[in-house]
Amino acid sequence: MAPTLSPRLEQEIERLCERYPTRAAALLPTLQAAQRELGALDEAAIGMVAGALGVPAVRVQEVATWYTMFKLRPEGRHLVEICTNLSCHLCGGSELLDAVCRELGVRPGETTADGRFTVREVECLGSCGTAPVMQIDGAFVENLTLEKATAALQSAP
Numbered sequence: 001m002a003p004t005l006s007p008r009l010e011q012e013i014e015r016l017c018e019r020y021p022t023r024a025a026a027l028l029p030t031l032q033a034a035q036r037e038l039g040a041l042d043e044a045a046i047g048m049v050a051g052a053l054g055v056p057a058v059r060v061q062e063v064a065t066w067y068t069m070f071k072l073r074p075e076g077r078h079l080v081e082i083c084t085n086l087s088c089h090l091c092g093g094s095e096l097l098d099a100v101c102r103e104l105g106v107r108p109g110e111t112t113a114d115g116r117f118t119v120r121e122v123e124c125l126g127s128c129g130t131a132p133v134m135q136i137d138g139a140f141v142e143n144l145t146l147e148k149a150t151a152a153l154q155s156a157p
């Protein structure tokens with residue numbers, strides 16, 4: 001049997017759809033609502049959202065995979081994002097990504113065994129002037145050093 005949306009999520013999607021000219025136009029907030037409830041947008045979630053909005057699953061997949069704010073699989077309690085785009089790369093961002101991954105025992109994109117951290121390599125975070133840059137749960141750590149990264153990881157609850 002195919003997974004189904006909870007009654008609460010169904011109601012939320014209907015409320016969202018009332019605010020847009022078409023059901024398809026409510027795709028982004030619907031994905032946000034689905035992620036809040038389901039934790040991640042796996043294949044089943046993509047299918048449920050597609051069914052609820054009456055759009056092809058491939059369209060939902062395209063949008064969900066385009067935006068980095070959407071999780072396609074469950075992640076750790078804290079999201080660590082390290083920029084390796086040009087400015088950050090030139091200032092050691094790639095080496096810092098490797099060092100943080102080594103420290104946590106993961107590769108980019110993976111979650112620590114205790115479920116505490118997921119580490120992502122990301123494109124420009126819009127703070128090139130303070131490169132290299134890391135975000136932990138959306139909070140910037142600028143002019144990143146391994147010491148700063150370690151301190152930020154240790155202070156995460």
Ligand code: FES
Nearest residue numbers: 083088125127128
């Ligand atoms: S290149 Fe890293 S913040 Fe812009």
